[in-house]
């Protein structure tokens with residue numbers, strides 16, 4: 001598939017310079033077709049018949065396998081969820097953190113991770129990594145680790161600036177449980193869960209699936225209590241609710257994910273070309289260089305696929321004006337930045353439209 005052919009898959013690119021996969025990725029025609037087809041099948045076959053059940057279970061299995069292989073994980077170590085936020089809640093609640101425990105995180109985390117930490121009862125210690133050299137991040141985070149630290153919880157790629165955090169190094173150096181928020185990494189760049197204990201996936205961002213979809217990798221399902229059981233938690237249940245958990249990470253599946261959404265996600269996973277990560281990295285650097293010609297750009301090169309910059313006017317107004325001119329980006333409240341997301345579908349013309357749009 002050439003880059004031009006790849007772009008042709010996304011109807012939104014006919015109208016917009018779409019630069020906001022960090023929030024929601026563009027939907028490809030095969031994804032939309034798979035969703036329609038599955039919805040039609042469900043209507044025509046009737047949900048709840050034997051064939052429907054079997055096909056639904058097979059669909060869950062295939063999606064689990066495809067997402068797992070993308071992050072170099074075994075399918076048995078993956079729970080299907082509806083978001084990264086779900087994944088963070090499952091881990092933080094499942095660890096049973098208590099007052100007196102400490103969690104170390106950074107000052108550039110998304111509410112999807114911060115809210116589960118905030119309600120955990122643990123003390124949250126926040127390392128200052130925002131807009132600091134990436135090379136300092138490991139040390140800044142490590143300096144907050146102490147005898148009461150029960151968890152390191154941070155993003156692989158910061159949603160604000162795209163900086164990549166040294167998550168594997170932190171695991172190696174602390175041997176503490178590490179929860180990685182993978183919302184801005186999976187689908188944007190090569191990911192290997194490596195030694196991480198828990199790693200979340202968002203389906204609707206860089207993987208270009210419909211929402212709400214996600215996954216949670218866990219190295220050892222036995223390390224977590226099932227704090228929010230869904231039907232999928234149990235392999236057998238007693239009248240009083242006592243249950244035998246399912247084997248493996250499936251016990252943490254969050255619920256009955258709608259089959260058209262799963263079918264759409266499977267199609268989206270199949271659509272991604274082999275060259276996606278190289279192309280995304282190249283166009284991100286092009287975007288960064290081009291914007292740096294006229295604006296202050298946050299962070300440093302060679303990181304994730306997000307580029308944040310200081311616009312001349314108010315960031316929210318700038319994003320609204322850009323939208324009106326056919327360019328989709330977002331502002332990041334409280335930072336003074338506008339953020340552009342560069343995916344494998346992005347081309348130089350999209351970046352040109354962004355720059356021309358801001359100047360106008």
Ligand SMILES: Cc1ncc(COP(=O)(O)O)c(C=O)c1O
Pocket residue numbers: 022023082083084085086109110111112113155157158159181183184201202203214
């Ligand atoms: C770093 C990060 N974590 C978590 C989230 C929330 O993701 P989800 O909607 O999949 O819970 C986002 C969404 O923007 C994000 O950027």
